[in-house]
Amino acid sequence: MDVSSKGLTMPSFQRKGSNILIRRAQYSDIPFMANIAAAEFRDSDLNKFLCPYRHQYPDHFNRRFLQMFQARHFDPRSIGFVAVEPSSPHKPVAYIHLTRFGDDEQARRLIAAQDSLWRRLCHRLLQLRTMIVNYLWPDRSTDHDAARQFDESAKRDSEKYWGSDEMRAKYGNRWHVRGLVVSSSHQRRGVGQALMAEVLQRAQQEGVVVGLEASGDGEKLYRLLGFEMRGPFSMIVGPPVGGFMMWTPK
Numbered sequence: 001m002d003v004s005s006k007g008l009t010m011p012s013f014q015r016k017g018s019n020i021l022i023r024r025a026q027y028s029d030i031p032f033m034a035n036i037a038a039a040e041f042r043d044s045d046l047n048k049f050l051c052p053y054r055h056q057y058p059d060h061f062n063r064r065f066l067q068m069f070q071a072r073h074f075d076p077r078s079i080g081f082v083a084v085e086p087s088s089p090h091k092p093v094a095y096i097h098l099t100r101f102g103d104d105e106q107a108r109r110l111i112a113a114q115d116s117l118w119r120r121l122c123h124r125l126l127q128l129r130t131m132i133v134n135y136l137w138p139d140r141s142t143d144h145d146a147a148r149q150f151d152e153s154a155k156r157d158s159e160k161y162w163g164s165d166e167m168r169a170k171y172g173n174r175w176h177v178r179g180l181v182v183s184s185s186h187q188r189r190g191v192g193q194a195l196m197a198e199v200l201q202r203a204q205q206e207g208v209v210v211g212l213e214a215s216g217d218g219e220k221l222y223r224l225l226g227f228e229m230r231g232p233f234s235m236i237v238g239p240p241v242g243g244f245m246m247w248t249p250k
Helices: 028-039 045-050 056-072 106-113 119-136 144-165 167-170 191-206 217-226
Strands: 022-025 080-082 094-101 172-184 209-213 229-230 243-247
Touching: 022 191, 028 056, 028 080, 028 094, 028 167, 028 172, 045 144, 056 080, 056 094, 080 191, 094 106, 094 191, 119 243, 144 167, 144 229, 172 191, 191 209, 209 217, 217 243
Parallel strands: 172 209
Antiparallel strands: 022 080, 080 094, 094 172, 209 243, 229 243
8 A cells, every 4th residue: 555645745854963864754664664663672571461472473463563553654643754874765774653632723734734535545445454454364472361451551541641631731732752763773873862853843843742651761861852750650561660751842
């Protein structure tokens, strides 16, 4: 399903440093992004809990990320960026996914710019294909009881930190980082900070906060960028690190 030429205008490459370029993510980037996420998260404490059979069924494990990124691609509130090397501009080495919540002018403008009949049709077709694939080839990498337990906990946390009437009144208009992953070969080279700059610049210009759920490793980077911890996860899998963090514009 190639939608890159149907109503989707991809901005030109932007240089961030001497050896890394940051550009908008395209549909053709999704397999690379899924592979990066699967490789970096394969043996995380969370996926040891959620996907105990990931090594027996690696394709099923990778498919979870692939389908997640495909769905986000067609969300008119979401945008993505990838980091690439100039010598391999079509092979991402890192990515970030962002979602713009709220109903202020900037949020409406983003939705209007990204929503189209063609994208809606592609999204419907993708949903149908995903449903058929998952029915014919169920995910065997995942412990579905563990996944349900985690999803229920995540919903409670989301309501507590973002979804209640009080939190929506305060932070309903915000950018939310859905995922930031840098491949091992390119870590500690400033790539994560370059990708985060894309959302922080937007949030500063629009005067809204940035929220995210941080892993233990991610927490270190986010604190350096000015994020503050709002609270821990209610369900702890592995060491009690990370949690819900927020950045406030100056």
